[in-house]
Structures are given as C-alpha cells and as structure tokens.
Amino acid sequence: MLLQIDLQSEVPIYTQLVHNIIEGIARKELLPGEALPSVRSMAADLGINLHTVNKAYNILKQDGFVQVNRKQGAVIHPASFPLADxxxxxxxxxxxxxxxxxxxxxxxxxxxxxxxxxxxxxxxxxxxxxxxx
Structure with a gap:
C-alpha cells in the first residue's frame, strides 16, 4: 500500500497516516490479519518521527482497526471492524x-x-x- 503523506498540509501527520491506513482497509489493500510495518520502519520509510507513527497506531487500536501484540506489532484486526453504531x-x-x-x-x-x-x-x-x- 502506498501512503500519501503531505508534510505541508494543515492536517496533522498522524491523522493523515490514520486516514491512509483506514482507506487501505476499505480498498482491501490491507487485509485482516496483515501486519503493518513496525513503528520504526514506518517512520524511517516516511521520514517522520516514530512517536507520530506510534500515535497513529494507538488511535487505530482504540478505534478497533488494529490489534497490537508484542510478536507481530500492529496487525489489521483479524476478526471484524467496529460497526457504524x-x-x-x-x-x-x-x-x-x-x-x-x-x-x-x-x-x-x-x-x-x-x-x-x-x-x-x-x-x-x-x-x-x-x-x-
């Protein structure tokens, strides 16, 4: 999946990252059970601070889009996504x-x-x- 981060945008980078990942899930480019790059790897690839990636992953975890575990890191939620309640x-x-x-x-x-x-x-x-x- 190709992430598009605009460093000049008024939208915070972590928000752009969250939006890009959710769009990847919606487009079926990121599938349930698929691991996201490590925080360090994603930060290095995008040229951004690792705390920014960590914040994005934590938001995705809170919203139920990813699970975070010690072995695999951030993984697209393998079961189901939160419903539009x-x-x-x-x-x-x-x-x-x-x-x-x-x-x-x-x-x-x-x-x-x-x-x-x-x-x-x-x-x-x-x-x-x-x-x-």
Whole structure:
C-alpha cells in the first residue's frame, strides 16, 4: 500500500497516516490479519518521527482497526471492524457539518454534494464488488 503523506498540509501527520491506513482497509489493500510495518520502519520509510507513527497506531487500536501484540506489532484486526453504531454516526455527523456548511456557502447544491459523496463511496466499494462478482 502506498501512503500519501503531505508534510505541508494543515492536517496533522498522524491523522493523515490514520486516514491512509483506514482507506487501505476499505480498498482491501490491507487485509485482516496483515501486519503493518513496525513503528520504526514506518517512520524511517516516511521520514517522520516514530512517536507520530506510534500515535497513529494507538488511535487505530482504540478505534478497533488494529490489534497490537508484542510478536507481530500492529496487525489489521483479524476478526471484524467496529460497526457504524449510533455513537459513530453522531461523530460522523459532527465531522460532516463543517464540510456541508462550507459547500453551501460556496454555492454547492445538495445534489452536487451527494454526487461527490457517492463517487467517493463507490471508489471504496470497488474492492467489495470484485470479491462478490
């Protein structure tokens, strides 16, 4: 999996790393039971501080996307991922509010926003369709 980290972005590097790994899982590029690179290896490969990688891995662990053990390090959760429960849906709404508000301020219609959302969603669903078909 190719990670895209923008060192000039306003988004913290650990957040970018978390997002990249979750996108890799969604695209089926990272599979359950697959080990992520060690903290040191990932930090060296990306040219970032190992504490940044450690923070990202800890967030992924807290959110249920990875398990961390002494032998294998960080491993994509082998069983199942956390469900989109009510708490997650509330958090999703909070995160989407500013995006939708800005889109409205910029003159984007509800339909345009839906089209963009559906395009992004379908990019991640392609992996599921390949497995089913």
């Amino acid at each position: 009510e708490q997650y849906q509330l958090r999703l709404q909070e995160q989407m509010r500013p995006l939708i508000a800005e889109a409205i301020c910029r003159g984007m219609s509800s339909e345009q926003f839906k089209v963009i959302s559906e395009q992004i969603y379908s990019q991640f669903s392609i992996g599921e369709e390949k497995e089913d078909g």
